[in-house]
Amino acid sequence: MQLFDVYPLFDIAIERGKGCHVWDENGQEYLDLYGGHAVISIGHCHPHYVEAMTQQLNKLGFYSNSVQNPLQKELAQRLGKASGYEDYQIFLINSGAEANENALKLASFYNGRTRVLSMEKAFHGRTSLAVEVTNNPKIIAPINANGHVTYLPINDIQPWKEEIEKGDVCAVIVECIQGVGGIRCVTKEFLQELRILCDQHNTVLICDEIQCGYGRSGKFFAHQHLDVKPDIITVAKGICNGFPMSGVLISPKFQPVYGQLGTTFGGNHLGCAGAIAVLDVIEQEGLVENAAKVGKYLIDTLKAEQAAGNLPHVVDIRGKGLMIGIELDIPYKEPRTRLIKEEHCFTGCSGTNVIRLLPPLCLSMNEAKQFIEKFKKVLGA
Numbered sequence: 001m002q003l004f005d006v007y008p009l010f011d012i013a014i015e016r017g018k019g020c021h022v023w024d025e026n027g028q029e030y031l032d033l034y035g036g037h038a039v040i041s042i043g044h045c046h047p048h049y050v051e052a053m054t055q056q057l058n059k060l061g062f063y064s065n066s067v068q069n070p071l072q073k074e075l076a077q078r079l080g081k082a083s084g085y086e087d088y089q090i091f092l093i094n095s096g097a098e099a100n101e102n103a104l105k106l107a108s109f110y111n112g113r114t115r116v117l118s119m120e121k122a123f124h125g126r127t128s129l130a131v132e133v134t135n136n137p138k139i140i141a142p143i144n145a146n147g148h149v150t151y152l153p154i155n156d157i158q159p160w161k162e163e164i165e166k167g168d169v170c171a172v173i174v175e176c177i178q179g180v181g182g183i184r185c186v187t188k189e190f191l192q193e194l195r196i197l198c199d200q201h202n203t204v205l206i207c208d209e210i211q212c213g214y215g216r217s218g219k220f221f222a223h224q225h226l227d228v229k230p231d232i233i234t235v236a237k238g239i240c241n242g243f244p245m246s247g248v249l250i251s252p253k254f255q256p257v258y259g260q261l262g263t264t265f266g267g268n269h270l271g272c273a274g275a276i277a278v279l280d281v282i283e284q285e286g287l288v289e290n291a292a293k294v295g296k297y298l299i300d301t302l303k304a305e306q307a308a309g310n311l312p313h314v315v316d317i318r319g320k321g322l323m324i325g326i327e328l329d330i331p332y333k334e335p336r337t338r339l340i341k342e343e344h345c346f347t348g349c350s351g352t353n354v355i356r357l358l359p360p361l362c363l364s365m366n367e368a369k370q371f372i373e374k375f376k377k378v379l380g381a
């Protein structure tokens, strides 16, 4: 059997990892400023995480959601505390798309409506509703194009106001820092106005924190920079450092109904043990604070190097914490490939011209400095 060939691949197989470094099958080491697409939160193969997962696997990997699972309750309490959402409820599933799917279903069960407002350049996943709210016609199959969604511009409140005031909008879904869309940040004023409009018209405000959340922005959630509380928050990627898991955080105004949502694998014992270990490490090692500190250093230094003429082709540097976009006036393809092949450093990308930095949250100042030197080299400064 052949693999279904949907991914353009680098000719590299990663065999092992430690912290912010990975090694290929030839023993070549790479600095990882990509984190396997923002997934590695506490660093590759963190010993506490490996130990917790191993112990759990030796006890019980999985049992169904038809019995009590104290690990789910422990995770809910720990996440509530860590994120400042102790009064919210959580529904656990397995992927980012699935989290958004359930968030949108919940919103529709809540107010009985079917229209959704999403943002231009938004990415929310690849399953039915998640892909429909994703602003990329190339990945919306005809079966997903059901006319539920209006896409509106970032940080321009007027068109959102006009749509919400029609009174038929079920939900608004927002990434406070767009990931796939190229690291574009929502402003405080915009999100606060959206919050007021949603309250006035019984529209559900959903923040997709799948990429920008879990400490990456230098606060637990990116929307916490904007002083707004969403009705629903979706999390995935960093929650279990690479083991598939996701969650929907749900405000107390939503009443759970037996059977309305459900899942086979979601909230399994192994995933919960891993996610609790991730929170242990985030807290013990101060990784949210580290993301803020090292991210600020990276952004400030990149800007200073750009101003000094040391980063030719760089036209914009934006982001928060360890979620950084570097826009070039040339396609990212050549510098990004050279970063991997010559400098042995992984980065992400977006669109055609943006290099995206999404390292593990434990990136050290020294590793940040190493990246800047490598980046200067490939840009020819």
Ligand SMILES: Cc1ncc(COP(=O)(O)O)c(C=O)c1O
Residues within 6 Å of the ligand: 095, 096, 097, 098, 100, 123, 124, 125, 126, 175, 179, 180, 208, 209, 210, 211, 212, 236, 237
């Ligand atoms: C903001 C955002 N939402 C949703 C998703 C979808 O997550 P998954 O690929 O786990 O379904 C992604 C994945 O990149 C994402 O960045």
